Amino acid sequence: MAAPKVAVVGAGVIGLSTALCIVETCASCSVTVLADQFSPNTTSDVAAGMLIPHTYPGTPIHVQKQWFKETFTDLFAISNSAEASEAGIHLVSGWQIFKNPPKEDLPFWSDVVLGFRPMSEAELQKFPQHRFGQAFTTLKCDCPPYLLWLEKRLKATGVQMCTRKVADLWELHSEYNVIVNCAGIGAHQLVGDKKLFPVRGQVLKVHAPWVKNFIREGDGSTYIYPGIHRVTLGGIREKENWSLSPDPGTTKDIFDRCCSLEPSLRGAQDIEVKVGLRPSRQCVRLQTEVLRQGGVKLPVVHNYGHGSGGFSMHRGTAKEAARLVGECIAALQGSSLRSKI
Numbered sequence: 001m002a003a004p005k006v007a008v009v010g011a012g013v014i015g016l017s018t019a020l021c022i023v024e025t026c027a028s029c030s031v032t033v034l035a036d037q038f039s040p041n042t043t044s045d046v047a048a049g050m051l052i053p054h055t056y057p058g059t060p061i062h063v064q065k066q067w068f069k070e071t072f073t074d075l076f077a078i079s080n081s082a083e084a085s086e087a088g089i090h091l092v093s094g095w096q097i098f099k100n101p102p103k104e105d106l107p108f109w110s111d112v113v114l115g116f117r118p119m120s121e122a123e124l125q126k127f128p129q130h131r132f133g134q135a136f137t138t139l140k141c142d143c144p145p146y147l148l149w150l151e152k153r154l155k156a157t158g159v160q161m162c163t164r165k166v167a168d169l170w171e172l173h174s175e176y177n178v179i180v181n182c183a184g185i186g187a188h189q190l191v192g193d194k195k196l197f198p199v200r201g202q203v204l205k206v207h208a209p210w211v212k213n214f215i216r217e218g219d220g221s222t223y224i225y226p227g228i229h230r231v232t233l234g235g236i237r238e239k240e241n242w243s244l245s246p247d248p249g250t251t252k253d254i255f256d257r258c259c260s261l262e263p264s265l266r267g268a269q270d271i272e273v274k275v276g277l278r279p280s281r282q283c284v285r286l287q288t289e290v291l292r293q294g295g296v297k298l299p300v301v302h303n304y305g306h307g308s309g310g311f312s313m314h315r316g317t318a319k320e321a322a323r324l325v326g327e328c329i330a331a332l333q334g335s336s337l338r339s340k341i
């Protein structure tokens with residue numbers, strides 16, 4: 001069999017990182033990324049990019065922990081390299097605060113992030129409306145620079161990037177041996193997945209370089225995440241809302257909520273509003289499906305539905321998707337060998 005041809009549909013954080021893991025594990029593969037939108041026009045560009053997991057009710061916790069640990073380990077290595085500023089990856093310390101006792105004293109990810117501990121009484125004095133809190137250091141991706149860095153690495157290994165809307169995965173079968181579906185919320189239409197739904201988010205990206213620590217309400221409803229150049233203020237979670245238009249009332253509400261946690265944000269400047277649709281599901285769809293039409297088979301590896309946690313989990317799920325692609329290629333090579341005997 002000639003070099004296996006793999007098409008990755010999607011150029012958000014999931015598509016790009018999956019393409020990279022495929023190249024890293026299958027040097028003989030020819031990989032193409034196909035997407036109707038690239039950075040800066042994907043949901044991934046809107047995200048805050050914090051590595052704080054959200055829980056998927058339909059996925060075993062030990063699996064989620066492994067995905068998070070792999071992501072954290074790989075990004076920690078980048079943050080500790082000369083590439084860190086170009087890749088937009090950095091460590092950030094801060095607080096997750098609660099008005100009532102947190103559901104879990106030790107979330108599953110507490111021994112993956114650095115220095116997780118209960119906040120001291122002195123620290124809690126900064127937040128007079130909150131009585132409980134957890135302090136830790138985690139990683140943050142500045143999303144558009146990170147996506148561009150991934151694209152640059154892919155191009156350097158010879159991966160092709162094509163702007164193309166895919167209406168049906170079957171249209172790719174004559175050109176590619178294996179398809180990887182990383183279409184995010186686009187999978188709702190592309191593969192008709194009714195279990196996938198949007199959770200609309202809106203964030204403000206502001207200039208407030210004096211804010212150095214992250215602050216997050218324990219339920220994730222309000223957050224302040226400082227990046228290398230801009231601070232991301234959020235948030236909102238609106239299930240089944242497909243609107244990509246910013247809502248001025250939500251902008252004011254987010255700003256007021258963030259200022260009540262960090263009053264110095266009243267002096268923030270250059271406020272930019274962004275909206276994105278989180279591709280949400282009970283669990284990430286990470287599995288192989290063999291499509292059949294007549295006698296023709298088309299192996300598809302699905303990797304979508306990361307909801308609020310695409311950045312927190314992306315390297316872990318990309319590695320698993322690359323492993324599944326490897327299995328598909330081994331099966332194709334086996335059947336091509338058998339047909340020659």
Ligand code: FAD
Nearest residue numbers: 011012014036037044049050166184186201276310311312
């Ligand atoms: P996308 O980024 O949407 O990429 C999908 C790609 O598929 C695009 O390139 C699109 O053009 C392409 N595509 C779709 N359909 C087709 C088609 N038919 N043909 C061709 N191409 C197609 N996660 C975290 O871990 N930490 C955070 O702090 C965080 N903050 C967030 C804040 C907000 C406001 C939002 C909205 C999300 C946040 N998230 C966060 C979640 C994160 O953004 C998502 O989980 C992640 O971006 C999903 O990535 P993706 O690559 O699957 O989807």
